[in-house]
Amino acid sequence: MAIRQAAWITLYLILVLTPQALLFLGEVPPGRDFWWNFSMALGFAGMAMMGVQFALTARIRPMTSPFGVDIIYLFHRYLAWIALAIAAAHFGILWLWYEDRLGPTINPFEADWELTAGRAALVLFGLAVVTSEWRKLLRLEYGLWRYLHVVLATLGFGAAVAHIIGIGYFTASPMNRALWLAATLSWLLLLVWVRLVKPLRQKRAPWRVVEVRPGRNDVWTLAIEPEGHAGLRGFLPGQFAWLTLRNSPFGLREHPFTIASAPESLPRLEFGIKELGDFTSRIGEVRPGDPAWIDAPFGVFSIDRHPEAEGIVGIVGGIGITPMLSMLRSLAARGDRRPVWLFYGNKGWEDVAFREELETLAARLDLRLIHILEDPPEGWQGESGFVTRQVLEAYLPAEPRPLLHCFLCGPTPMTAAAEQALLGMGLPAARIQTEIFELA
Structure with missing residues (x-):
């Protein structure tokens, strides 16, 4: 696994660094100093990083399987800021020390078109990053944001390519121009794959709400x-799907949800969906017979990826129960008698989703079910407050803890506190796995 992760990271660095390395190793135009060339290198690096961003959200399984889609999306998010900063630094150096090269005006109706294209690319990329980072603060509905993000990123990419070709400083020679056009074509083909080919494949394998x-x-x-088809293959308990309901798979209306059912229940898939956001607040309006499409399975949050574990620990909060529910259902279907400890945090007793089924599973499995309520009812005899080291130590065996594998899923403050507690108890970091609670 570590080798595959290192290989993908190396490939990323090659994709980002190779274009400008080849350009600068070739025929470098004379008459410019270090800072000018450094600014150009930053521009090419920022552009290459923005291009690779399309690949990071393409959900290419060989790429996502060593890390998990949640980690890849987090990587995509942080790299977007880095790429934007690099592109801004490219412009900043020119503005501070080579202002004469930026033209006499920034008015797009009077400035050279290739310079305007570069400025437009920077603005468009900036808007794509800012509207993604603060989508909820800006009150952008999820579906609208998806359309906006695709449009901003695609237009920004096109403007950046036009800027690079139009300036022609490092791309004037036929070889360099061919190199950059080839890179551009590969990114465009990737965009076609994500926005046209994959939805078409989903369209040919429809699902129906039952x-x-x-x-x-x-x-x-x-x-x-x-x-009209066999359904999902290769699904592991705890994985998730990108689900589209009612709308066409071409409509950018897909949402990530954990598959709460077990692989043993295939071809039927079940999702546990809480009314929380723009789309989920209307989940009750969905009716049996409505069309559905999925892109699945994804994720590394699964007991099947850790068959060597002699015991399983789940620490979850609220709707974060769904991946553990899938795993528990699968363990029950297989007759797996490994010990399981499930710490389930909720605000109140009536907030405990799937409460009755969890009690039934506890009777079928070697499962210790520990409810932790923030606001317990009168006469409550169980744990109250939050997940703490004291609570974990009260139920988990003292030794040998390294043989346990821990799955954490829930609000970030809860999982962060639980992770620190487990590390303090001597659990190896490799045995503690946290699912990012919100992908989109």
Whole structure:
């Protein structure tokens, strides 16, 4: 696994650094000093990083499997800021020390078109990053944001390519121009794959909603079954899917949800969906018979990736129960008798989703179910407050802890505190796995 991770990181560095390395190793135009060439290198690096961003969100399974899609998306998010900063530094150096090269005006109606294209690219990339980082603060509905993000990123990419070709400083020679056009073509083909080919493949493998039922704490169970095909293959308990309901798979209306059912229940898939956001607040409006499409399975948050574990620990909060529910259902279906400790945090007793089923699973498995309530009812005899080291130590065996594997899923403050507590108890970091609670 570590070798595959290192190989993908190395490939990323090659994709980002090779274009400008080849350009600068070739025929470098004379008459410019270090800072000018450094600014050009930053421009090419920023452009290359922005281009590779398309690949990071393409959900290419060989790329995502060593890390998990959640980590790849987090990587995408942070790299967007770095790429934007590099592109801004490219412009900043020119503005501070080579202002004469930026033209007499920034008015797009009077400035050279290639300079305007570069400025437009910087603005468009900046808007793409800012509207993504603060989508909720800006009150952008998820579907609208998806469309906006694709448009801003694509237009920004096109403007940047036009800027580079139009300036022609390092791309004037036929070889360098061919190199950069080839890189541009590869990014465009990737965009076609993500926005056209993958949705077309989903369109040819439709699903249909077969059940929608309400549960406690505004958590709905939605079940789908394949229509005219065999269904999902290669699904591990705890993984998730990108789900599109009612809308066309071409419509950028997909949402990530954990598959709460077990692989043993295939071809039927079930999702536990809480009413939280723009889309999920209307989940009760979905009806049996509605069309659905999925892109799945994804994720490394699964017991099947750790068969050597002699015991399993789940520390979850709220709707973060769904991946553990999938794993517990699978353990029960297989008759797996490994010991399981499930610490489940909620605000109140009536907020505990899937409460009755968890009790049933506890009777079928070697499962210790520990509810932790922030606001317990009168007469509550269980744990209250938050997940702490004291609570964990009260239930987990003292030794040998390294043989346990821990799965954490829930609000970030809860998982961060639990992770620190487990490390303090002597659990190796490699045995503590945290699922990022919100991908989009």
